[in-house]
Amino acid sequence: MQDLTSSLKDVRGATCTANTPSDDVLLAQFARGDAAAARVLTDRLGPRSFSVALRMLGSRAEAEDITQEAMMRLWKMAPDWVSGQAKVSTWLYRVTMNLCVDYLRKQKPDRLADVPEPEDGQASVAERMQDKARKDALQVALSQLPERQRQAVVLRHIEELPNPEIAGIMGISVEAVESLTARGKRSLVAILSDRRGELGYDDD
Amino acid sequence: MTMTEDEKQLDQLLTQARQSRPELPDTLAVRILTDAEEVRLGQKTLAGKPARSLWTRIVDGVGGWRGMGGLVAASAAGVWIGFAAPGFLPDPATYIYGQETSFVLADLDTSFLEDTE
Numbered sequence: 001m002q003d004l005t006s007s008l009k010d011v012r013g014a015t016c017t018a019n020t021p022s023d024d025v026l027l028a029q030f031a032r033g034d035a036a037a038a039r040v041l042t043d044r045l046g047p048r049s050f051s052v053a054l055r056m057l058g059s060r061a062e063a064e065d066i067t068q069e070a071m072m073r074l075w076k077m078a079p080d081w082v083s084g085q086a087k088v089s090t091w092l093y094r095v096t097m098n099l100c101v102d103y104l105r106k107q108k109p110d111r112l113a114d115v116p117e118p119e120d121g122q123a124s125v126a127e128r129m130q131d132k133a134r135k136d137a138l139q140v141a142l143s144q145l146p147e148r149q150r151q152a153v154v155l156r157h158i159e160e161l162p163n164p165e166i167a168g169i170m171g172i173s174v175e176a177v178e179s180l181t182a183r184g185k186r187s188l189v190a191i192l193s194d195r196r197g198e199l200g201y202d203d204d
Numbered sequence: 205m206t207m208t209e210d211e212k213q214l215d216q217l218l219t220q221a222r223q224s225r226p227e228l229p230d231t232l233a234v235r236i237l238t239d240a241e242e243v244r245l246g247q248k249t250l251a252g253k254p255a256r257s258l259w260t261r262i263v264d265g266v267g268g269w270r271g272m273g274g275l276v277a278a279s280a281a282g283v284w285i286g287f288a289a290p291g292f293l294p295d296p297a298t299y300i301y302g303q304e305t306s307f308v309l310a311d312l313d314t315s316f317l318e319d320t321e
Contacts, residue, residue: 078243
C-alpha cells in the first residue's frame with residue numbers, strides 16, 4: 001500500500017504532453033497488465049469523476065464512493081474497450097453521472113446537500129468565510145436544480161465540456177443540452193437572487 | 205439589481221467553482237489503485253491459464269477419457285453391425301432402396317405455416 005501511495009505522489013502534478021500516452025493507449029496497457037498505466041489514468045481521470053460527483057451530490061464521502069465505483073468499472077471494462085470508438089473520459093463521465101443519478105433517486109427528496117470543504121489557499125479568514133458562503137450558495141442552488149439541468153450545468157459551466165460531448169454523456173441531442181443549460185442557469189439565477197443579501201455581494 | 209447583473213454574479217460563482225476544482229484525495233486514490241491492482245491480478249490469472257486444445261475440449265465434452273472409451277466401443281460395434289448384419293435384422297440397403305417412395309412435397313400439409321404468419 002505504501003508503494004501505491006508513493007507512486008501516486010510521483011505522478012501527481014505531471015502534465016499531459018504530446019509524449020504522454022492517450023487514455024486509450026493507457027487503458028490498453030492496463031488491460032495487458034501494466035500497473036503504471038493505472039496510476040496515470042487514476043491521476044488523470046479520477047479528479048474529473050470526483051469533481052462532477054461532488055457537484056452532483058454535494059457530499060464528499062458519497063462522491064468518493066461514487067468515484068471509486070466508476071473507476072472500478074473502468075478497470076473491469078479495460079479488456080473490452082475498443083480504441084477510437086469514444087473518449088475514455090466521456091465514458092467515465094457518463095458512468096459517474098449515471099451512478100450519481102441512481103444514488104440521488106434512492107435518497108429522500110427533501111434531503112439537503114452537504115457542502116464541500118473550501119479549497120482556499122492564502123486568503124484571509126474574512127475572505128475565506130465570504131468565499132465559502134458563496135461556494136456553499138452555489139452548491140445549495142445546484143442541489144435545488146432538477147437532475148438533468150444540474151448535470152448539464154455542471155458539465156458545461158464547471159467541467160467546461162463542449163456541448164456535443166455533454167450530449168454524448170447524457171444521451172441527448174446538442175439542442176437538448178443547450179436548452180437544459182439555459183434553463184439551469186435561469187433557475188440558478190433565480191435561486192441565488194433570493195439569497196443575495198446573505199452572500200455579501202455588495203462588498204465587491 | 206437587473207437580471208443581467210444577476211447573471212454576471214452567477215458567472216462569477218461558476219468561475220470560482222472552476223478555479224477551485226477539488227483534487228483527488230490521497231485516500232481515495234489509494235482505494236482506486238487497490239481496486240485496479242485486484243482487477244489487474246485477476247485478469248492476469250485468467251490470462252495465464254494455458255489455452256485448451258480442440259482435442260482436450262472434445263474429450264471433456266464426451267465425459268473425459270472414460271466417456272471417450274465408451275464412444276470408441278459404440279462406434280466399433282456400429283461398424284461391425286453394418287458390415288455383418290445379424291440374421292434377425294433387415295438388410296438396410298434393401299430397406300432403403302427396395303421400395304419406391306410415393307411421398308412428394310405437394311402432399312405435405314402446409315396450412316399450419318400460414319397460421320403462424
